Amino acid sequence: MLKKSMNFLVNIFFVPLLIIGLLGAAANLLNDMIGASKSGILVLDILLVGVPVFLIAYKKQLRIPINKKFCCYGLACVIVAWQAYLVITVAGFSIWDPGNILLKAINKTPWTGTSYFSSNPNTFLLLLIEHGIWKGLGQPSMRVLTSLSGLLSYGLLDASLLTLYYLGKKYLTQRAGKVALGLGIILLGVTPWAVIPYSDIPAFALTVFSLGALLAFFNSKLVRKRYLYAVLSGILLGVDYLIKPSLVITYIAFAIIALASVNWHKFDKQVLGALGVLIVIPTIMLLGFSVYQQRNSYVRIDQSQALPMMHFAAMGATGNGAYTYADVKRDEAIKNPDKRNAVATKVWKQRVAKMGWAGYQNFLIKKQAANISDGTFAWGWEAGTGFLKPFRNHPRSIGQRLFCIDGVANYNSAVKILVRLVWLGTLLAVLFAVSDTSFVGLLAKYAFVGFCLFLLLFEGGRSRYAIQFLPFILLLAGIGMQELARICRVLRNSKSKN
Secondary structure (H helix, E strand, O other), X not given: OHHHHHHHHHHHHHHHHHHHHHHHXXXXXXXXXXXXXXXXXXXXXXXXXXXXXXXXXXHOOOOOOOOHHHXXXXXXXXXXXXXXXXXXXXOEEOOOHHHHHHHHHOOOOXXXXXXXXXXXXXXXXXXXXXXXXXXXXXXXXXXXXXXXHHHHXXXXXXXXHHHHHHHHHHHOOHHHHHHHHHHHHHHHHOXXXXXXXXOHXXXXXXXXXXXXXXXXXXXXOOHHHHHHHHHHHHHHHHHHHXXXXXXXXXXXXXXXXXXXXXXXXXXXXXHHHHHHHHHHHHXXXXXXXXXXXXXXXXXXXXXXXXXXXXXXXXXXXXXXOOOOHHHHHHHHOOOOHHHHHHHHHHHHHHHHHHHHHHHHHHHHHHHHHHHHOOOOOOOOOOOHHHOOEEOOOOOOOHHHHHXXXXXXXOOOHHHHXXXXXXXXXXXXXXXXXXXXXXXXXXXXXXXXXXXXXXXXXXOOOOHHHHHHHHHHHHHHXXXXXXXXXXXXXXXXXXXXXX
């Protein structure tokens, strides 16, 4: 009964947020089809013929004798080779946050100046990681460091996708795990997002690993294992916050579902002790890192210049809720932190009041659509033409023909249509997970709502931010496909009886 109540409560937010994304995804796809090139139309024609043929063949139980294990290993090798090819052909310099971090990592001055890290101290850990890789590899050139970072990012992405499959298989069904893995490969695994050394791919991976550690902690029966997973969960929580603070939402969602699911009669001192470990470890990590951040000799960070949360709230309440350069320059010019926060708060109140209650609701609907409606995750949107400029211009290479236009990052129209079709199908599958009340299903829905609300209240307006909670969307799509298969089976059985 409690699970049903929890599900009813989350669906009050989950369903409207998802439907807005669905409608936005459908609108994006329609616009792409209207302005499609000849290659885009050809892709649609192939799909219109290929999908029905596949379904008919599947229905008639046509089987070709193949070695499934051999095919899986072969496909994995092809994917890894493709990822390496993307690093070689698409990797380049990004004139936005990744560029600032990369320049400082190789001991060069960021194009916005070193004050960037004082304004954005949450990028410091990523800077240390990239600088450490650069030093460890013997201080290679920017191009070599970017390429090696891309390979490492793809390795991290592949490991997290396999972990996601394992979690889906273990805690849901094998079909759910396969769906999550397949969609993850299409939407991220074979795209060039990992060639950009930034926090998006690590955020995706950390969400997966944090979810796995938390589920293992919750389901552990042995005391030693429970403490072990508590330590792991605590470490990941600390890293989550330092890489992207919004990743803490995963832990909040877990806490809500765990508290509603736990057997309080068996809540003993050992469980309480493990919870204490989970809380104490990230606290110590964050305090220690903060001290090191202020006293390090590598890059000077003035904590008083950090942009406050209300800065991001104000920025998220204008335009389409995305990054606004004018807001950044205004707040960076204010040196007093209290005054900076007060000005940002005043700006936010003015912007919301100017829109009015109805206008603000309309703004949030548009922003939600922008946040999750684009399956390309807004590839090429940041910094205009400076999003990503490949180190070498090879317009005839397959990688640049698919993901660059005139030497600038952008999806080929045919690829964009295909990806957005997959994304629309993904969100449709998620819709079938509405009635699911499993532990993982509820956790995924609460996390989905939490991340969406965070992006609505603060800086958003880009579907790139959806990468950090994409694992939950993929798992929900797996649950939805499982439910859809059940519905089809019931309909087929009822038809045969009649």
